Amino acid sequence: MPELPEVETIRLGLQKYVVGKTIENVEIRLPKILSGDPKEIVGAKIIDVRRFGKGLVIDLDNNHSIAIHIKLTGQFIYRDSETSSLKLSPKTGGTLPNKWTHVIFKLSKSAVLYYNDLRQFGWIRIVKSDKIKEISFFKDLGPEFFKDLTFEKFSNITSKSNLKIKVLLMDQKRMSGIGNIYANDALFDAKIDPRRSAKQISEEEVKKLYNSILKVLTLGLRNGGASELNYVNALGQEGKYQNHFLAYARDGEKCIRCGTIMKKITLGGRGTYFCPACQK
DNA sequence: TGATATGTTATCTT
DNA sequence: CAAGATAACATATC
Numbered sequence: 656m657p658e659l660p661e662v663e664t665i666r667l668g669l670q671k672y673v674v675g676k677t678i679e680n681v682e683i684r685l686p687k688i689l690s691g692d693p694k695e696i697v698g699a700k701i702i703d704v705r706r707f708g709k710g711l712v713i714d715l716d717n718n719h720s721i722a723i724h725i726k727l728t729g730q731f732i733y734r735d736s737e738t739s740s741l742k743l744s745p746k747t748g749g750t751l752p753n754k755w756t757h758v759i760f761k762l763s764k765s766a767v768l769y770y771n772d773l774r775q776f777g778w779i780r781i782v783k784s785d786k787i788k789e790i791s792f793f794k795d796l797g798p799e800f801f802k803d804l805t806f807e808k809f810s811n812i813t814s815k816s817n818l819k820i821k822v823l824l825m826d827q828k829r830m831s832g833i834g835n836i837y838a839n840d841a842l843f844d845a846k847i848d849p850r851r852s853a854k855q856i857s858e859e860e861v862k863k864l865y866n867s868i869l870k871v872l873t874l875g876l877r878n879g880g881a882s883e884l885n886y887v888n889a890l891g892q893e894g895k896y897q898n899h900f901l902a903y904a905r906d907g908e909k910c911i912r913c914g915t916i917m918k919k920i921t922l923g924g925r926g927t928y929f930c931p932a933c934q935k
Numbered sequence: 936t937g938a939t940a941t942g943t944t945a946t947c948t949t
Numbered sequence: 950c951a952a953g954a955t956a957a958c959a960t961a962t963c
Contacts, residue, residue, distance in 0.1 A: 656941055709942075727941045728960090774959045776942070792943075818953075827943075834942070884941070924955065926940070939963085948954075
């Protein structure tokens with residue numbers, strides 16, 4: 656689902672297309688999605704797009720920012736005269752706007768940024784830029800892979816937690832960026848049973864796991880994310896990582912390493928996929 | 936038809 | 950009180 660590689664792919668697209676443009680109008684079709692005063696951002700120019708964990712922040716030149724979490728099914732799709740000939744993935748609804756389009760940002764140069772969200776779990780908040788860290792999601796966010804989560808920190812967090820290792824990997828307050836797909840695939844790559852208690856994992860295994868996480872996140876990024884549910888990038892195109900799943904959604908299939916039939920269980924209320932033979 | 940999937944948060948339990 | 954467990958949110962899909 657939208658995890659670090661997916662959100663980063665969206666960020667890269669937005670960075671490329673919306674930075675430098677001015678917001679001319681904001682149309683809110685589903686009020687519960689957006690909070691804050693849209694008048695604060697009309698007329699402002701977009702100067703940066705940042706990502707923290709699975710959250711996005713669009714910075715404007717008037718000391719305001721747009722904080723975003725797309726949760727499970729949010730989409731940001733950019734259209735202008737140059738990109739309008741690109742065929743949109745059916746996951747966007749095919750034409751824009753449509754019944755899943757809840758907010759429309761009209762930008763300078765006739766560009767438009769659509770926010771779609773099938774399940775309406777996502778949120779957009781207009782805040783002063785220096786108040787971003789006061790939003791609880793950003794305030795409580797744990798250290799992040801590729802940024803401030805060194806192996807030493809990762810090892811420290813792991814050795815102190817009683818949570819099952821897979822549940823820990825997905826806990827955004829302890830470490831940020833990993834969701835269900837990459838947690839399953841990283842544990843598979845590291846040959847670790849997702850049911851084990853985090854603190855019982857040996858130092859050697861923790862090292863392997865850390866490297867496996869960086870490996871699968873990198874693979875996700877290179878493939879432009881996974882379009883398993885309805886993720887698309889900023890141009891409305893699908894990613895390709897779903898063609899490279901190691902464990903996620905492979906229950907009933909043969910393990911790609913040892914041929915054993917992959918199992919599915921529930922951990923922390925989430926689907927968990929693993930090989931009962933080679934993940935110890 | 937109704938169970939299922941998902942990220943985060945609120946609420947319950949231990 | 951804190952850590953962990955679980956329910957709730959919404960809706961297309963199987």
